[in-house]
Amino acid sequence: MLLKTLTEVMGPSGFEDEIRDVIRQEVGAHVDRHYTDVLGSLICEKGIEKSGPKVLLDAHMDEVGLMIVHVEENGLLRFRPLGGVDPRVLVSKPVQIGTAKRYGVIGAKPIHLQSASERTQPLPLNKLFIDIGAKDKEDALSVVQPGDVAVFTTKYEEIGEGCAKAKSFDDRVGCAVLVETLKKTFDLPLYGAFTVQEEVGLRGAGPVAFRVQPDIAIAIEGTVCFDVVDAPGHGQSTVLGQGPALTVYDAQTIADRRFLEFMMATAEKYNIPYQLRRVKGGSNDYGAIHKVRGGIVGGGISVPVRYIHAPAQVISLEDYHNTIRLVSAILTELAKGGFTA
Structure with missing residues (x-):
């Protein structure tokens, strides 16, 4: 279709x-x-x-998408939005990165470790990262580079009464x-x-x-x-x-x-x-x-x-x-x- x-x-x-x-x-x-x-x-x-x-x-x-702007020493990727992306909808979402379609997950500090004030407001972009399962920076840079872009991985599916999601x-x-x-x-x-x-x-x-x-x-x-x-x-x-x-x-x-x-x-x-x-x-x-x-x-x-x-x-x-x-x-x-x- x-x-x-x-x-x-x-x-x-x-x-x-x-x-x-x-x-x-x-x-x-x-x-x-x-x-x-x-x-x-x-x-x-x-x-x-x-x-x-x-x-x-x-x-x-x-x-809309995301652009990788930095790789941390532990292999986590920092990113910035391409277009109007609401940070509040990003945590835990799977993404694909670059032409090789490398999979990753948008991560953040778990609620168990957040302070009382952090729990009352959306996490800003500088508190989010993409985890591709890399063991360190060198490992991450072997498959992803700053400037690479990422998009969400949601598949098209028809749902309910005559609707579709994608x-x-x-x-x-x-x-x-x-x-x-x-x-x-x-x-x-x-x-x-x-x-x-x-x-x-x-x-x-x-x-x-x-x-x-x-x-x-x-x-x-x-x-x-x-x-x-x-x-x-x-x-x-x-x-x-x-x-x-x-x-x-x-x-x-x-x-x-x-x-x-x-x-x-x-x-x-x-x-x-x-x-x-x-x-x-x-x-x-x-x-x-x-x-x-x-x-x-x-x-x-x-x-x-x-x-x-x-x-x-x-x-x-x-x-x-x-x-x-x-x-x-x-x-x-x-x-x-x-x-x-």
Whole structure:
């Protein structure tokens, strides 16, 4: 299954080589041309000789991860986050390190040995380490080097009623939506970009947009979902199972009202459930894309992800499939001239 394949591959920010190769294999036979830019983003072209608005669909390949920064004399590894990683969810989590996929476990002082004050607050990053079972520094350095990166090891699995859990739905679920979309044919010039380094500042998307110069751009993302027990309605952002979420306002973007209303009208025309993303925190690649050159019209479409940026994340498969439907419907309507930028 595509979601399983994409979520289990390693690809933290700045180290997207493995996931890029997997995506290239998935889309290569379905696009007219594909190539990689200087930063490492994979750009796919399909039907660019056609008339109509030039559309860029974006999904970022990178996931949050960890970078090894120091090896202690006893062989334990010190690390720093790549992207927004909450230290409170790290203790005891298994990880894989480097291209050799060396296994390790994130460790900390056991609760039995913690002081009373340490038990009342989360352990900071400088109190955490990765244990790879090395006997000393020399042993550790024989298999791991400072600068190597690590990711969580959670496997994809379908759970409950139409849900799935994995380590990197942000944004491999968006990558999967884009892959499935590129397998279809639309009567307009289409560019699909699988970008790099979104989690550390939306760095890959701007250069892609500058190169492609689209008329319209849509970022396909996995977004915050906090619909659990006791969460107030105004703080939920999105709700699992209620459809793809359309961005109104986030840390980088105020939605173009015309295009937002066009996406909403399209969802209603095709009987696709949707919701509005109801908090301003976080962002997606459209935050970088829309500021390129003279400005680019578009927006963000996201699949709600519970426990985003954590070692195990949860989505609704119905939301995933409805996001594919919505993106396809929007492209169909754009090809008919349903929106003028």
